Amino acid sequence: MNEITPDKFEIRDYLRLDLMPHFMCPGCGHGIALRALLWAVHELGIDKDNLAIVSGIGCSGRVGAYIDANTYHVTHGRPLAFATGLKLARPDLKVIVITGDGDCLAIGGNHLIHACRRNLDITCLMLNNEVYGMTGGQVSPTTAETRLTTTTPAGNSEPAFDACKLAEAAGAGLVGREVTMQTPALRNLIKEGLAYEGFSFLEVMSDCTEIYGRKNDLGDSAEMVLAQKSDMRPEAYTNSAEQPFRPNRLVTGILARNDRPEYGDTYRRQAAALCGEGDDAA
Amino acid sequence: MSIETIAAEADAVTADALTRNVLIVGVGGQGVIMISKVLALLCQTQGLQVKQSEVHGMAKRGGVVFSHVRFGAKAGDPVWSPTIPMGEADVLIAMEWAEGVRWLPFLRADTGVFIADTQQVIPPFACRNRDFFAEPAYATETPSEIVGQVSDGFALDAGRMAEELGNARAANTILLGTLSASLDFPLDDWLSVLNQFVPKGTEEINRRAFLLGRDWVETPRENPAMPAPTPALPIARPGIDVRLEITRSWCKSCDICVKLCPERCLDLDDQQIVRLKDPDACTGCRICEWLCPDFAIAVHHETPERPHSA
Structure with a gap:
C-alpha cells in the first residue's frame, strides 16, 4: 500500500535462505522487526556488501544471523x-547493531551509555520484548512491575526501565520508538535512524508470546500484536510514583534529536593530526 | 390504571390506527437530527403525544445517523415505544441514497411513503479495492428500481437543488418540505417551527428551501419518480488481481495473519498452515505480509498497484 520505490521489496533477496525458516517461536515479534529493518535497507538502497550487522546474545542476537550481509x-x-x-x-x-533489552540494558548497559555519549554513526536497534526469552524467561530490566517471569514467580517488584529516556539523557543523537504492529511506520523510523549521521537508538516494542505472553496470560500472538495498537499494555506504563521511569502512555516515533558532532570525524581528525606530527618528527 | 386497561390500549395500538411513524435516516452532518426535532416540536405544538429516538454515534466520521419520530394520530392518542418496528414506518426520509435503500424494510409495504435524496456519500469501507480510482462497492439500486417497489416514492436531488438555491446545507430542509406534503399539518405551523431551529441569518433561505421541497411534490411532472439523478455505480465487488504466495514450510501457525486480516479471508488448513480461504475477498492490503514474523506470505499485485506513479 505504501510502496514508494518502483521495484518491489522482496525480503528473500536479503535473507540467508539456507537458514530459513528462522528459529524464533511462532508469533515472535522479532521477525516483524527484521522485515522492517530489511525493508528500510532496501528503500535506502544500501548495498549488502557495505552493510555490517552486529548482534549480541539472546533471541535478538539471532535475528542478525538471518541477514545475508x-x-x-x-x-x-x-x-x-x-x-x-x-x-x-x-x-x-x-x-547496525541488533540487540535486546537484556543484552543492551543489563549486561551491556555500560556500553550503551558510552556509545550514546560518543555519538558515533551507528544505528542501534533494541528489540524490547520485556524478558530474557532464550534462556527461559528470566526478568529483564524492561519487565514491567507485577509481571510474572521464571525468576519473579510472585510478580516483578522492580520498576522497569525507559530505555529511550536513558539514551536521550546519555546524549544519543537520535532516539525513537515504534511498535512492530505498525510495520510501515517502523520501517520509516529505521530509515530515519539509518540516514542519521550519529548514534541513533531505536527501541522496537516486540512481543514474546511463547514465554512472557503465556506466563502473564496476555493472549495469543494476534492479541498481543493488537494490544500494541493504542496505549499498548497501559498497566505496564503507569506514570505513578512507583514507576518513575515509565511514560504513562507508550509514545512512538522520534522522541529526541540531539544534533552534536559525529565522533568518527573528530577521531579521524585527531588521528591524522597525531600521525602528521609523528611524520614531521621522524 | 388496571391491567385490563393497559392491555386494551396495547391492543388498540397494535391495531396501528393511533400512531404515525416517520423514520429519518442519513449520514453524519446532513441534518437528520434537526429534521426530526422540527417534526417532533411541530407535533407537540399540535397537542399530540410524540416520542423521538436517535442514534448518532460515529456521525462526525460520516457514520450512520437515524432518528425515529412517532406521534399520535390525534390528540390524546398514546405513543408507547419510542422506536418504530420493522415494516411500520409511514414515511421514510433518506438524506443519503444507500441509507434509504438499507432502511427500506422498515417502510410500511402497502402505504409507506419513501422520500430520498439521490446524493451519494460513499463511506470509506465501500472502497474495497484500494487501488487508486477504483470503483467503490456502493448500493447498485437505481432510484427508478426503488421507487417502483414502494407505494409512493419520491427521489429528488435535494443536494443540487439546495446548491442552486444558494446553500447546499439546506438540502435537509428541502426534504422536510417534501415530507410536509405527506403529513396533515398547516403550512404556517411548519414554517414557524422551522424558524426556531435554523441558524440565525438562514431563515429566509430555509423557508425557500422548504417551499421548494413542498412544491416539488405537488408539481405535476411526467414521471415524478425520476428526477434524472446521478447514475448509480454499477460495480459491487470488483475483482482484484492479487496473488498470495504462501511458503508452507516457513509458516509456524501463529495465527496473526488469520486474526488480523481485515477481510477475514485467511484461515489455517488441517495441517495448521495458512491458506487463502476466500480469494475474492482479498484486497491485497498487505497487512498479512507485513505482520507475518516468518515471512511466509508474500502479496503480489499482478496489475501495477499505482498506475499513475509508474
Whole structure:
C-alpha cells in the first residue's frame, strides 16, 4: 500500500535462505522487526556488501544471523563495543547493531551509555520484548512491575526501565520508538535512524508470546500484536510514583534529536593530526 | 390504571390506527437530527403525544445517523415505544441514497411513503479495492428500481437543488418540505417551527428551501419518480488481481495473519498452515505480509498497484 520505490521489496533477496525458516517461536515479534529493518535497507538502497550487522546474545542476537550481509554475533552485551571498533576502523561501512533489552540494558548497559555519549554513526536497534526469552524467561530490566517471569514467580517488584529516556539523557543523537504492529511506520523510523549521521537508538516494542505472553496470560500472538495498537499494555506504563521511569502512555516515533558532532570525524581528525606530527618528527 | 386497561390500549395500538411513524435516516452532518426535532416540536405544538429516538454515534466520521419520530394520530392518542418496528414506518426520509435503500424494510409495504435524496456519500469501507480510482462497492439500486417497489416514492436531488438555491446545507430542509406534503399539518405551523431551529441569518433561505421541497411534490411532472439523478455505480465487488504466495514450510501457525486480516479471508488448513480461504475477498492490503514474523506470505499485485506513479 505504501510502496514508494518502483521495484518491489522482496525480503528473500536479503535473507540467508539456507537458514530459513528462522528459529524464533511462532508469533515472535522479532521477525516483524527484521522485515522492517530489511525493508528500510532496501528503500535506502544500501548495498549488502557495505552493510555490517552486529548482534549480541539472546533471541535478538539471532535475528542478525538471518541477514545475508556481513554479520557478527559477538559476546553478551558487547555488540555496541564491537560496532564502535568496527565503525572507527571501517567508516565506509553502514553499521547496525541488533540487540535486546537484556543484552543492551543489563549486561551491556555500560556500553550503551558510552556509545550514546560518543555519538558515533551507528544505528542501534533494541528489540524490547520485556524478558530474557532464550534462556527461559528470566526478568529483564524492561519487565514491567507485577509481571510474572521464571525468576519473579510472585510478580516483578522492580520498576522497569525507559530505555529511550536513558539514551536521550546519555546524549544519543537520535532516539525513537515504534511498535512492530505498525510495520510501515517502523520501517520509516529505521530509515530515519539509518540516514542519521550519529548514534541513533531505536527501541522496537516486540512481543514474546511463547514465554512472557503465556506466563502473564496476555493472549495469543494476534492479541498481543493488537494490544500494541493504542496505549499498548497501559498497566505496564503507569506514570505513578512507583514507576518513575515509565511514560504513562507508550509514545512512538522520534522522541529526541540531539544534533552534536559525529565522533568518527573528530577521531579521524585527531588521528591524522597525531600521525602528521609523528611524520614531521621522524 | 388496571391491567385490563393497559392491555386494551396495547391492543388498540397494535391495531396501528393511533400512531404515525416517520423514520429519518442519513449520514453524519446532513441534518437528520434537526429534521426530526422540527417534526417532533411541530407535533407537540399540535397537542399530540410524540416520542423521538436517535442514534448518532460515529456521525462526525460520516457514520450512520437515524432518528425515529412517532406521534399520535390525534390528540390524546398514546405513543408507547419510542422506536418504530420493522415494516411500520409511514414515511421514510433518506438524506443519503444507500441509507434509504438499507432502511427500506422498515417502510410500511402497502402505504409507506419513501422520500430520498439521490446524493451519494460513499463511506470509506465501500472502497474495497484500494487501488487508486477504483470503483467503490456502493448500493447498485437505481432510484427508478426503488421507487417502483414502494407505494409512493419520491427521489429528488435535494443536494443540487439546495446548491442552486444558494446553500447546499439546506438540502435537509428541502426534504422536510417534501415530507410536509405527506403529513396533515398547516403550512404556517411548519414554517414557524422551522424558524426556531435554523441558524440565525438562514431563515429566509430555509423557508425557500422548504417551499421548494413542498412544491416539488405537488408539481405535476411526467414521471415524478425520476428526477434524472446521478447514475448509480454499477460495480459491487470488483475483482482484484492479487496473488498470495504462501511458503508452507516457513509458516509456524501463529495465527496473526488469520486474526488480523481485515477481510477475514485467511484461515489455517488441517495441517495448521495458512491458506487463502476466500480469494475474492482479498484486497491485497498487505497487512498479512507485513505482520507475518516468518515471512511466509508474500502479496503480489499482478496489475501495477499505482498506475499513475509508474
